[in-house]
């Protein structure tokens with residue numbers, strides 16, 4: 001069952017640094033696909049790392065009924081699957097199969113259930129042929145898909161993905177968008193790739209210098225040229241390139 005997320009007045013600074021998250025308040029509905037866009041350094045990854053308590057700032061982060069804190073962290077990490085931007089932070093087993101089996105085995109599931117989940121997750125990410133290989137022999141895009149498979153196999157209620165579209169070829173971006181649309185989980189997608197976020201999210205927030213600059217329907221926000229430009233997100237850039245190529 002997908003779970004909702006509540007973030008209330010969240011403030012965070014890295015040690016001795018400037019404020020990276022400034023009073024962030026956002027509520028995400030169960031089953032929603034929620035995108036967060038913003039320029040590099042806006043605080044997107046920092047915000048995502050609060051969802052399963054890797055970072056903890058001042059304010060409230062709540063997954064369903066559970067407030068994220070030291071006591072709830074084990075429970076929260078079962079509910080929230082985080083896919084890191086760099087898959088090498090996530091993959092450490094000798095084979096792809098073992099990497100994907102690692103989480104479900106840790107949950108204490110029996111071998112048969114685990115192998116069923118591994119098969120399903122690998123199929124969903126189009127990775128079956130790589131099952132017996134070592135992940136560090138795969139391309140970065142392939143390793144990113146393995147990282148998502150490791151999270152899918154745990155069947156979390158919330159899946160949070162950091163830059164899922166980076167380093168994927170266009171066909172894989174399309175395939176990933178289709179997969180993300182089919183998942184029965186609450187999704188939080190953080191990305192600098194604006195177009196896939198606009199195309200596959202139900203709602204979107206723009207993060208600018210640690211603050212939520214706008215929240216709303218993705219197409220409506222993306223069409224607001226002034227807003228997008230003021231947040232250093234200029235979609236007309238794509239249009240200019242297309243004009244140069246095709247006209």
Ligand SMILES: Nc1ncnc2c1ncn2[C@@H]1O[C@H](COP(=O)(O)OP(=O)(O)O)[C@@H](O)[C@H]1O
Pocket residue numbers: 014015017020038039040041042043044045046047
């Ligand atoms: N581990 C860290 N220690 C100190 N500063 C950091 C660390 N990680 C990120 N930052 C800083 O926090 C700000 C937000 O970073 P980040 O959340 O990675 O932004 P984004 O994901 O939007 O590019 C940046 O100014 C970045 O330099």
Ligand SMILES: [Mg+2]
Pocket residue numbers: 044045046085162
């Ligand atoms: Mg980032």
